[in-house]
Amino acid sequence: MSDIQATPQDESKLLTRVQGGPAGVRSGQKAYLNISPGPLTCKTDVAGLAFDFNYGLRVKVPEGDWRVRFIDRDARVTLFDNIVSGDYAISTKKYFVNFGLEVYRGDRLIFSHDYSPAGKKVLIQFPVGTLGDAIAWFPYAQVFKHTHDCQVYCAMEKHLAEVFAPSYPDLHFVGPDERPDGVYASYYLGVFPGGDRDHQPVDWRSVGLQRTIPYLLGLPPEEVRPVAAPRCLERPVPEPYVCIASQSTAQAKYWNNPAGWMNTVKHLKERGYRVLCIDREPLHGRGSRWNTIPYGAEDFTGDKPLTERVDLLYHADFFVGLASGLSWLAWAAGKPVVLISGFSLPTMEFFTPYRIINYHVCNSCFSDGALEFDHEDFAWCPRHKDTDRQFECTRAITPEAVNSVIDRLMADHGFEPKREEIPR
Numbered sequence: 004m005s006d007i008q009a010t011p012q013d014e015s016k017l018l019t020r021v022q023g024g025p026a027g028v029r030s031g032q033k034a035y036l037n038i039s040p041g042p043l044t045c046k047t048d049v050a051g052l053a054f055d056f057n058y059g060l061r062v063k064v065p066e067g068d069w070r071v072r073f074i075d076r077d078a079r080v081t082l083f084d085n086i087v088s089g090d091y092a093i094s095t096k097k098y099f100v101n102f103g104l105e106v107y108r109g110d111r112l113i114f115s116h117d118y119s120p121a122g123k124k125v126l127i128q129f130p131v132g133t134l135g136d137a138i139a140w141f142p143y144a145q146v147f148k149h150t151h152d153c154q155v156y157c158a159m160e161k162h163l164a165e166v167f168a169p170s171y172p173d174l175h176f177v178g179p180d181e182r183p184d185g186v187y188a189s190y191y192l193g194v195f196p197g198g199d200r201d202h203q204p205v206d207w208r209s210v211g212l213q214r215t216i217p218y219l220l221g222l223p224p225e226e227v228r229p230v231a232a233p234r235c236l237e238r239p240v241p242e243p244y245v246c247i248a249s250q251s252t253a254q255a256k257y258w259n260n261p262a263g264w265m266n267t268v269k270h271l272k273e274r275g276y277r278v279l280c281i282d283r284e285p286l287h288g289r290g291s292r293w294n295t296i297p298y299g300a301e302d303f304t305g306d307k308p309l310t311e312r313v314d315l316l317y318h319a320d321f322f323v324g325l326a327s328g329l330s331w332l333a334w335a336a337g338k339p340v341v342l343i344s345g346f347s348l349p350t351m352e353f354f355t356p357y358r359i360i361n362y363h364v365c366n367s368c369f370s371d372g373a374l375e376f377d378h379e380d381f382a383w384c385p386r387h388k389d390t391d392r393q394f395e396c397t398r399a400i401t402p403e404a405v406n407s408v409i410d411r412l413m414a415d416h417g418f419e420p421k422r423e424e425i426p427r
Contacts, residue, residue, distance in 0.1 A: 004180045004264065004300060013070045013417070017331070018177060019378055020305060023254075029181075032420055033135070033194060035130045035132065036128065036131075036191055037179070037180060038058060038191050039088075039180075039182070040055075040057035040246070041057065041182055041186075043055050043061060043063055044057065044185055044186055044187065044271075045116075045187065047114055048114075049065075049106075049113060049114055050065060051064065051065030051066075052064055052065060052106060052114060053065070054115075054116065054215075054396045055186075055187060055188070056118060056127075056187060056188035056189070057104065057126075057186060057187075057188060057189040057190065058093070058097055058191075059095065059096055059097045059100075060073055060093070060094040060096035060100070060102045060104060060118075060191075060340070061091060061092075061093045061094070062087075062091065062092050062093075062106070062385060063090070063091050064087050064088065064089070064092070064106065065089060065250040066088055066089040067088055067089075067090060067108065068086065068087070068108065068109060069086065069087050069106060069107070069108060069109040069371060070084070070086055070105055070106070070108075070109075070226055071083065071084075071086075071087045071092045071104075071105070071107075072084045072103075072104070072105040072106075073092070073094055073102060073103070073104060074102065074103035074104075074105070075101065075102065075103075075109065075110075075159065075311075076099055076101045076103045076117065077100065077116070079101075080373055080425060084424040089250050094220075095201050096193065096200075096201060096204075097201055097382070098190065098202060098203060098204055098218075098219045098220070098221075099190060099204050099219060099220050099221035100118075101118050101221065102117075102118045103115070103116070103117050103118070103415075104116045104117075108112050110196070117262060118185055118188075119295060120151045120153040120188055120251055120293050121151060121153055121238060121363070122152065122153065122154070123153055123154065123187035123188070124153070124154045124156060124183055124185055124186045124187055125147070125148075125151070125153045125154065125155050125156065125187060125188045125189070125190070125243070126155075126156045126182060126183065126188070126189040126190070127144045127156070127157055127158070127159075127189075127190050127192060128149065128158040128159075128160060128179070128190070128191050129141070129157065129158060129159040129163070129179070129192050129221075129292065129413070130191065130192065131160055131179050132334070133328070134163075134326035134327075134328025135212070135326075135327070135330070135385075136192075136193075136194070136212065137159060137160075137163050137233075138163070138166075138228075138229055138328065138331040138332055138335055138378060139169055139212055139213040139216075139353070139376075140192050140216040141157070141159075141163075141228040141229045142214050142227040142228065142282050143158050143217055144171075144174055144397065145173075145174060146172055146217070146220075146222050146227060147190075147220050148173065148174065149167040149221060150222060153187075153337055154175065155174050156174075156176075156177055156183050157174055157175065157176050157177070157223055158174065158177050158178065158180075158181060158182070158188070159178075159179055159180050159373045160178075161178065162177055162308060162309050163309065164176040165308070165309065165310050166231050166309045166310055166313060166332075166335075167229065167230075167231065169232055169234075170230040170231065170232045170301070171187050171230075175315070187362070190219065190220055192216055192219065194207040194212070195207075196213060196375060197372055197375065201371055202219075203215060203218070203219050203231065204218050204219065205218050207373050208351075208369070208370050208371065209262065209372060210224065210350075210421050211350045211351050211352070212331075212351050212352065213226060213227075213352075213353060214226065220275065220303060226353060227362070228334065228335065228353070229334075229335040230335065231313045231332060231335035231336045231338075232314070233241065233313055233317035233336070234310050234312045234314055235314045235320075236272050238318045239314060239315055239318060240277060240279070240318070242277050242314075242420075243275060243276055243320060243322060243420035244276055244277040244279055244318075244319055244320070245271055245276045245277075245278055245279070245319055245320055245321055245322070246277070246279050246280075246281050246283070246303075246316055246319045246322045246323075247268070247280050247283055247297065247300060247322070247323045247324060247340075248280065248282045248323075248324040248325065248329040248330070248339075249264055249275070249282060249294065249297050249320075249324075249325070250282040250283070250284055250287045250294060250327075251256070251326075251327040252326050252327065252378075252419065253376075253378070253380075253383055254294075254382050254383070254384075254394060255290070255296055255346040255368070255369070255383055255384055255394060255396070256325050256327055256346060257394075257397065258297065258325060258342065258343045258397050258400060259394040259397040260397060260398050260399070260400055260402065261398075262402055262404065263296060263397075263401075263402050264297035264298070264300075264402075265298045265299065265402075266402035266403075266406070267297075267323065267402050267405050267406055267409070268297050268298065268299040268403070269299055270301050270406040270409065271323075271409065272299065273421075274409075274410075274413065274420065274421055275419075275420030275421025276320070276420055277301060278297075278299065278301060279301050279303040279315065279319070280296050280297060280300040280301065280302060280304055281304065281305055281312055281315060281316075281329065282296070282304045282329070283304060283305065283306050284304060285302055285304040288381065289381035289382075290382065292382055297376065303315070307379065309332065311412045312329070312332060313331045313332065313335075313336050316332065316333050316336040316338055317336050317337070317338075318377045318417070319338060320339075320413075320418050320420070321338055321339040321340065321341065321412055321416070321418070322338045322339070322340050322341070323340075323341040323343070323405075324341070324342060324343070325342070325343055326342065326344035326346070326347050326351065326352055326369075327346060329355070330342050330352070331352075334353050334355070339355070339357060339412055339415075339416060340353075340357060341355075341357040341359065341408055341409060341412060342355050342358045342359065343397065343400060343405060344358075344359075344360060344397070345360050345364070345366045345395075345396025345397040345399070345400060346366070346367065346368055346369045346396050347361075347367060347369040347370050348366075348367045348370040351369065351370050356415075357408050357409075357411070357412050359400055359403070359404060359405055359408055360396075360400070360402050361396070361399045363399065364390060364395045364396060364399040365387060365395055366396040367396075368384070368385050368386055368396075368426065371385075374416060380414065387405060
C-alpha cells in the first residue's frame with residue numbers, strides 16, 4: 004500500500020494554499036489555509052536522518068541503501084515500504100494518523116519511532132476569513148491536548164483568540180501565520196472538496212460541519228460546545244432583549260421568505276422584547292441580490308470586536324439566526340438558539356431543539372455529497388437556480404412556524420418579559 008508523494012528537495016519551501024471551505028473566501032482575500040510546515044524538527048542520532056509530523060509524516064534519509072516503512076499503528080497496516088536514498092518520504096495523509104516509522108539499512112533496523120506527542124508542541128491551524136468554522140472546531144484543540152497531554156498551539160486570527168483565551172488558559176495562541184520553534188506535529192483544520200481524502204478522512208458533509216474535525220484529529224466524533232465567556236457582567240441594555248442576525252455569506256443561507264423577519268421581529272416585540280440586530284453589516288449582498296437589516300429591529304450592527312458581541316449575547320434571553328457564524332457564537336456563549344436553515348440538514352450544525360427546516364420543498368443541497376458548494380457564487384442554488392423555485396428551501400419557512408418555535412423556547416425557559424401594568 005503506497006503512501007508516498009512527490010518529494011521536494013527543500014522541505015522549507017513546502018507550501019499549500021487552500022482556497023475554499025463552506026463559506027470560502029472571496030477573490031483577493033487571504034487563502035483559507037496557508038500550509039507551510041517548515042524544516043524537519045525531529046533530529047536523530049543517525050547523521051542526515053530527520054523526521055516530524057508537521058504535514059503528515061515526513062522523513063529525510065541520507066544517501067545510501069535505506070529502506071523506509073510507514074505504518075498505521077491503529078489500522079495495523081503498512082502504508083509505505085520502499086528504498087529511499089538522499090531524499091524525502093512524505094505521507095499522503097495530512098490528517099491525524101497514529102504513525103509508526105521504521106528505517107532500515109539493508110535488513111537491519113537502524114531507527115524506529117512511534118508517534119508520541121506527550122509533552123511536545125503540537126500546532127493546530129485554523130482557517131482565516133471564516134467565523135462559524137473556527138468557533139465550531141475550537142473545542143477539539145482542548146480535547147486533543149487532554150487526550151495526548153501535549154502543548155497545543157492554536158494558530159488563529161486575533162479576534163477569535165481574544166474570545167477563547169480567557170476560557171482556555173492551558174492552550175497557547177499564536178497568529179494564523181506563526182509557527183513556534185520545535186513543533187512536533189501540525190494539523191490543518193478545514194473542509195475540503197468532497198473527494199479530498201488526503202486532508203480529511205471523511206466527507207465533511209456526511210458527518211456535519213463540527214464533527215468532521217474530531218475525525219480529522221483522531222478524536223471521538225462527539226459534539227463539544229465551545230465556551231465563550233463574557234468580559235463584562237454588567238447588562239449593556241436594561242430591558243429584556245433578544246439578539247438576531249439575518250446576514251450571511253451566501254443567499255442560500257438567508258431566510259428568503261419576504262415576510263419572515265418583519266413578522267418575527269414584530270412577534271418578539273409583542274412578547275415584550277427589544278430586538279437587537281448584531282450583524283456586522285446592515286446591508287449585504289453581491290450582484291443583484293442585497294439584504295437589509297430586518298424592519299423593526301434595532302441597529303446594533305457594525306464591525307465590532309467579537310468580545311463585545313459575546314457580552315451582548317450573554318445578557319440576551321436567546322438568539323435567532325441562520326446557519327452562520329453568529330449562531331455558532333451564540334451557542335458558544337451559552338444561549339438558546341433558534342436556527343433557521345433550509346439549505347443544510349440539521350446534522351450540519353450544532354444540535355438545538357429550536358432548529359427550523361421545511362422538508363416539504365427542495366432542501367439540504369449544502370449537505371448533498373454529490374454537490375460542491377461554489378463560494379464565489381453568491382446566488383448558488385444548484386438545483387433550481389434562475390427558476391421560480393430558487394431558494395424555496397427558506398422561502399417556504401413561514402414566520403408562523405418560526406414564531407411558534409420562539410413561543411416554545413420561551414415556555415421551556417420560563418421567559419416572560421412582558422408584564423401586565425400594575426393598576427394605579
